[in-house]
Amino acid sequence: MVTTLPIEVLESILNQLADSKPDLHVCTLVCRLWAPRSRALLFHSLSTCPSSPAHLSEPFLKTIHQVQSSHLAFLVKSIKVDCCHVSELTRITFNTLRLEHLTRLWLCRSDFARFDRNICLTRALTSSLDTLILDRAVFKDSAQLLHFLSSPCFSNLHSLSLTNISYLLRRDTSTRNPNWILRSWSESTFLELPISPKIMLKELEIGLIPDHNIFDILYHSDSPFDWTCLQKITFYRIWDNGLIQGFLNGLLPALKCIELEKTEHMYHFASSGAFTGVIQNPFVLRNLTELSAAFAFVSSDFLFFENVVKEIQNSSGSRLSTINLILPIDLDGLDIHKAEPSARILNGFTVISDLASLPLLKRVSLIVPISTGIVEQKKADIRNFIDSHSCTAGSISVVFKQAVSEREPFPRLDL
Known part of the structure; x- marks a missing residue:
């Protein structure tokens, strides 16, 4: 008769309970075998x-x-x-x-x-x-x-x-x-x-x-x-050309990734204006391998990425291989079931196709944040909507991620 659970089962149970401090506290009292792992999860992260x-x-x-x-x-x-x-x-x-x-x-x-x-x-x-x-x-x-x-x-x-x-x-x-x-x-x-x-x-x-x-x-x-x-720089809620160019104009020989996190309220100083997507430092532009930014199918996003396409095409020796586009949560605001797509959607996928056609680019990832409770059928509808409008489907992938209520910088996936 088996008197102890296999370690794989134990790990699976505790990992499922990792977000619940009360349940982990109970697990520390179950038996001596459970205590070390449940304590590690319980005290790994403290917050108030x-x-x-x-x-x-x-x-x-x-x-x-x-x-x-x-x-x-x-x-x-x-x-x-x-x-x-x-x-x-x-x-x-x-x-x-x-x-x-x-x-x-x-x-x-x-x-x-x-x-x-x-x-x-x-x-x-x-x-x-x-x-x-x-x-x-x-x-x-x-x-x-x-x-x-x-x-x-x-x-x-x-x-x-x-x-x-x-x-x-x-x-x-x-x-x-x-x-x-x-x-x-x-x-x-x-x-x-x-x-x-x-x-x-x-x-x-x-x-x-x-x-x-x-x-x-x-x-x-x-x-x-x-x-x-x-290696990576993230600009959060700022869209100021002077500030962004100032950071990117530094001596950054190892910089490979730039992330531009946008929200409803973006800030830029009147003296320097909004960032247009033009990177002035040719060394940063040439060494860049990954670019991430929000894409809400609006005219400012179209203009921004059109400038990105021109910059990459005019840059000799560009190494950009990955572009991540963070789409609206659940594709909210886009009528994905409409028989005839709007000009806004058509313009958006034209820009996405232009990005996917860039030389040496291996992948354009369309990241779709998904609300809690969204059913699999909704995901399938979103995927079908994107596939039906993507002309270069081979280099365009769809990635679903759980939408979070609180943003966490530098998220850690391991404990």
């Missing part, structure tokens, strides 16, 4: 997104204190904290994070503006971190942001996301000059300059940020970054 500051302190910080014990601390790899723009909660959170195996730190609505030397906050962190995500964080100014990013605990970062950053102080124009900012930072830092070794990112995500010329600061020779290993 309170509705108000009062709901953050006690339960989350109590959990953080509990996992400091030696038999649990090594299990925690990822933490996400929403500090509700309360500086005291930001300080308490950092004072509690003493987890030597932590690799991923996601900070939402952290308020650093009231800490003169916020590098002190990070001294409890170890350099095992490889991913840092800052969303809606508040800093005093650009120099303070540099103070934070240059902390030794971030020396081994591979992925950095800066989105919706804001500054408490908006000073005169001279204090926004990159040289002034770097000088202000270097005169007040605890670190020995020049910094060595530098942070060698592989992925960068940049979103809305007060400085039009933030790239001049991050690319400066005195900054804590070395950009020679950067």
Whole structure:
């Protein structure tokens, strides 16, 4: 008589329950054999997104204190904290994070503006971190942001996301000059300059940020970054030509992938206008192998990708092999059952066919986010709709992905 489940069955059961903390907690108590794997899933990722500051302190910080014990601390790899723009909660959170195996730190609505030397906050962190995500964080100014990013605990970062950053102080124009900012930072830092070794990112995500010329600061020779290993850059909710060109005009010999994440509300500064799809740096254009962008079958998207086609055709030695087009969720707004397709749909598939016909291009992936509860028949209808309008079907593939309510930068598929 079999008294234990095969390990494959055990793994399958626990993986199915991976998103349910209460069920995993029960699994740790089932038997000794279940405990290690269920504990690993239970404590692998901790997060708190309170509705108000009062709901953050006690339960989350109590959990953080509990996992400091030696038999649990090594299990925690990822933490996400929403500090509700309360500086005291930001300080308490950092004072509690003493987890030597932590690799991923996601900070939402952290308020650093009231800490003169916020590098002190990070001294409890170890350099095992490889991913840092800052969303809606508040800093005093650009120099303070540099103070934070240059902390030794971030020396081994591979992925950095800066989105919706804001500054408490908006000073005169001279204090926004990159040289002034770097000088202000270097005169007040605890670190020995020049910094060595530098942070060698592989992925960068940049979103809305007060400085039009933030790239001049991050690319400066005195900054804590070395950009020679950067492989992918994502622009999130920004469509500003000056900002995007500024980042792409850097010395980026390893850059292979550009992703342009669009939402309903895109931002660009009036002084430089919207990004048109024209990449000014010929080295980046030539080395690019993958391009991803939203495609909503609207005229601005048609114009953008028409410019992409012209750029690639006029670029000698282009290596672009993959284009990913993120279509509307469930193809919402497109009448896929209409007998006669609209001019909008016909124009859209003309652009897609032109992309698929580019020399050396191996694949155009049409990524369709699918809402929860969508039946297989709906997927089949979407696939038939796309196939019926694709002239170069061999190089065009349809990929369905579950639509998510909350976007996650640098998603991790493995535990």
